[in-house]
Amino acid sequence: MSSLPRLAAQPPDLRRRNLSVLLHTLQSNGPTPRADLARITGLAPGTVTKLTAELLGARIVHEQPTDEAQRQPGRPRVPVAIDRGHLRAAGVHIGLLRTTVGLVDLAGGIVEERRLTHRSRRPESIVRQAVKALRALVDAQPDGAVLGVGASLSGMVDPATGVVPEHPALGWGEVALRDALAAGVGLPVVLDSTMRALPLAESWFGGRGAVPSMLHVFVGNVVGAALLVDGKPLLGPSAAAGYLDHLPTRVRTRRRCACGRDDCLAASASDIVLVEEARGKGLLGPDEDLERLHELAASGDATADRLLRRRAELVGAAVALLVEVLDPHVVVVGGGVILGSTYLEDIRRAVADGVRRPLAQPVEELVRTTSFGPHAVMFSSAALFLDAFYRDPAAFTGFDRS
């Protein structure tokens, strides 16, 4: 190939793909000199120099002069790094009780977060409240600094159309949420299910590097899972892959699920069910929540501890079933079930007991907890936009001059 004349310009799609490769490499490797970027990516040094100049111009990356770089003889090897100081992605998560909005930098650092209690569950009301808060965040940044919005809510979401086909807990049906948010905020919006956003955020920003497959199981007010293979979430023809509400736990509960059975995961293990149960036992007052139940357990209340432990074991048994079927490289557990990580060991034990074949690695390495703590839902929503941005930065920054 080297004897052929060089093409005058790379086709835009190849150039854009290379920009993505460079950005992805910087994101996963941290500050890297251009020569090393060329070596790692296999791109020609001249291409790296040219594309890096474009990324510098758009303030997506910056140079990080170091003492060491100055001491090197010859051409200084100044590392290039993702610029955390200027461009932002917004995140919006719509929960059952509140909406959380915020801003993150391009490397996934949280800049700001605000929680808005819903005044009503009607979609118009929730969208209006979210748009107002997002606009305030955008307006407080320099012009053009916020590139776009990642939005998520749990339950069914069709990421291709941006429509929420139904959300029984909110009482929504056929809500064109993505377009409503985009029209209100005036920025591109990427919408998907929180269940898929969470593992996406873990794989980009969880600090574990690339894993070939990740199962993310969320047990909070809602329950659900997602399987990420080579960094992409499995969607399914109904966008319903990972729907866990009616996964049988094989433990009968006193509560009957809406489907008629009495051992469904959502009806036996969600935060809502647990809090109701704790209130029924007089452990929690009407305004006290799951955090209070954890506090009680931590301060020695045996009943509170038993409730939480039993829930963790149910979740562990459900995870075991999924591990047996899917054989993921990593399982990340998030939501109220691992609040404070206290009950992670119970989940792990139930997984180890429940899987009837040898595990490829110790259960402590297989089953881990979320990296984002209380910010997980806003952060993972923003990560939906960052994922789209990293895949094609030129599509969002207006520096595509080819």
Ligand SMILES: [Zn+2]
């Ligand atoms: Zn059910």
